Structures are given as C-alpha cells and as structure tokens.
Amino acid sequence: MDEYLPRCDIFGMSTIPVRREEITPERLGAQLGQTLGETVKCKISRLDLEQMTGDNPDLSQLFRVRIAYSHRSSAHPDVVIVKIPPEDDVVRLREAPYPFLGELASYRLLESYQGGSIARMYGADEDPVEQTACFIFEDLGIFPEGQKYAEINLSLAKSTLEFMAEYQSKFWEDESLGQASWIRNADWSVILDQDPFEATTGWQAIKADDRFEKIGGLVTAGEYLGEKLDDLSDAMRSRPNTLTHNDFHQGNVLLRQTASGATPVIIDWQMPAYGGGTNDLAKFLMTAVPFEILAAQESNLVAHYVDSLVARGVRNYSFDECWQGYRRAQVATFGNYAIDCFDIAADGSLIESSGDTTHAVIKALTLADPAELREILT
Secondary structure (H helix, E strand, C coil): CCCCCCCCCCCCCCCCCCCHHHCCHHHHHHHHHHHCCCCCCCEEEEEEEEECCCCCCCCCEEEEEEEEEEECCCCCCCEEEEEECCCCHHHHHHHCCHHHHHHHHHHHHCHHHECCCECCEEEEEEECCCCEEEEEEECCCCCCCCCCCCCCCHHHHHHHHHHHHHHHHHCCCCHHHHCCCCCECHHHHHHCCCCCHHHHHHHHHHHHCCCCCCCCCHHHHHHHCCCHHHHHHHHHCCCCEEEECCCCCHHHEEEEEECCEEEEEECCCCCCEEEECHHHHHHHHHHCCCHHHHHHHHHHHHHHHHHHHHHCCCCCCCHHHHHHHHHHHHHHHHHHHHHCCEEECCCCCEEECCCHHHHHHHHHHCCCCHHHHHHHHC
C-alpha cells in the first residue's frame, strides 16, 4: 500500500483505504511484495472482492480478496482477508485510535504466534494523523454450509486455554503495558465502558422470555445487574492485570487445519485491554465451549487454565482466586450482553432480540450455584 503522503489534517482525507474501491491491485501488490520479503515482487492483474458478513460497521469493513497474479512467487497467497476502517468519516474518527492501533500493536506484540495461534498478518498500513490502520491477513477458510462457528471439543478447549495462558503469562502484571497509549484499562474492560443501568432493562427482557430456564445462578446474576455492576467493577480491581483479548467469543475462535489435526486460532484483536485475565476465560468458556462440555468440565477447564499459567511462570495465583475472578467475570460478561439484547416493540413492550452468543452466556449461568455466586458477589 502507499507510503505516507504529505497531508494536512483535513477531516475525512484518509491516507489508507477506507472504501472498497481503494483496495486496488497496486496497493495490495506493493504491500505483499514488501512484507513477504520477496526478491521478486509480485504483480497483481485482478482482484475479486467479497464483502464478509458479521463485521461491526463501527469498527471495520472485512473483505475476502481473491488474487489473480501476472507475476508472483510461491509465497504469495491466492486469497487474503483485507480489513479496513469504516468509510463513514464521523464513525471512523470517533472510534480511533483503539480498535485500529490496538489491533496493530497486539499483532506486533504477538508476532511469534502469527501463522499459528493467531492469523498471519501479511501487512498493515496506518494513518498516523487519523490513528487508524488497515490490515492484510491470511484467510483461514470458510465454515461448512450450515455451520456458523468453529466446533470446539474438549481437547480444542484445553488447547485454547493453553494459548490464553501463553500470551497472558508474557504480560502478567506488566505495568509498562498498562501505560501504553493504545490499550484500554481494567475498568473499561469489565463491561466495555457501557452504562450499567441499561443492563437492568436487558434482564427484564430475558426474564420475560419463556425460552430461557430461570434456574441456577442466572436469576442471581440477573438481580445483580444495574447499579451493582459498579460494585463489581470495584471488586474486580483486585485481580492481577495482563494483556487480554477482551472479545474472546465464539465468533473469534477459528480452526487451523494442520497435519496433526485442528488447532485454535484467535482473531480480531481490536479490543485489547490491560485487565484481569478471567475476562477472556469467562467469555470463551461461556460462548465457545459447547454447553454439554461446560456442564461436565467447568471446574476442570478453569483448573487447566490456572495450571497452564503456573507452568509458564505465573506465581501466587491459586485456583480459588481464579474461580472467584471467573465467576465475577461471568456476571460482568452477562451484563455486557444484557445491555444490547433487547428491542422495544411498537406497544412499548420489551422484546428479547439477541443472538447465539448472548443465548450461550445466559445458558452458561444456569450452571452456577446461586448460593455460591451470591457469596462471591457480596
């Protein structure tokens, strides 16, 4: 892509692609030739762009790009994922810098995992004035027809927790990371800096929806939403902080097919925070691990996460401390989803309108013991 151009600080004059038509053969070819370190540069004759669904328009646009070359080497990919900021100037500048520079910095920090536990980044370009960035990632393929998410079994769940412990242990209580300008803080990470009072309305919609069994810790967690989420934020400040992905839901866990079998790949590092590691633990176990596995293995999976941290050098972190942080993070995760899980009908009534991930979060809380959860929350 183009080198930085001299520019005035003019609203909406981005130096990186923010529109579909700005993803050109010349830009993509220049970036791929540079980042792959090829002595023979590639030349692209044609691009076929497919807009991908599921992206958040406030954070990015995603395209699967099939490339036809007139000149290439064997290292040049046939298909890439191009991720660019939103086209709308107001939205793009309002969201800067965290989603864009946060993802770029995360990929640089975790460079040794690219092509393995995180997607390979072929290249990136940033606009230093807007504080935005665009990316070229490897394409990990598409799911079989009718499948929306990666199918996680017990072995893959444990592998994912091992990678979670791997990157978290590298930055465990690393205050220098917490001082970086591109990363959000622990308080932000609890319910993503949203209004906790809106979670109360979401709970009313969930409570009125007869699709959900109101058993286990679900009601206890629901009654805690609202003003008490501020108390929860206070309690969660005692956790050790580290690098957290902070959006570790089922849609951000893909699978890489290797000769030895499938391995988990974590994508979409746009929301990193220097916060409690149990944020990632709770969201992953609640949303990505099938309910049947979670019901049978919840405490074992939390123990596996703790053991993986300890094996990588984390000290003075017990299962009991992690379990308490995990339960609190579950309630915070629930609060975060409850804020966005309802619509208001024409007659003014509430309608529960959330998707698969929110439903998984709701169901996961039915496994919690109400008395234990109440004790942890008070």
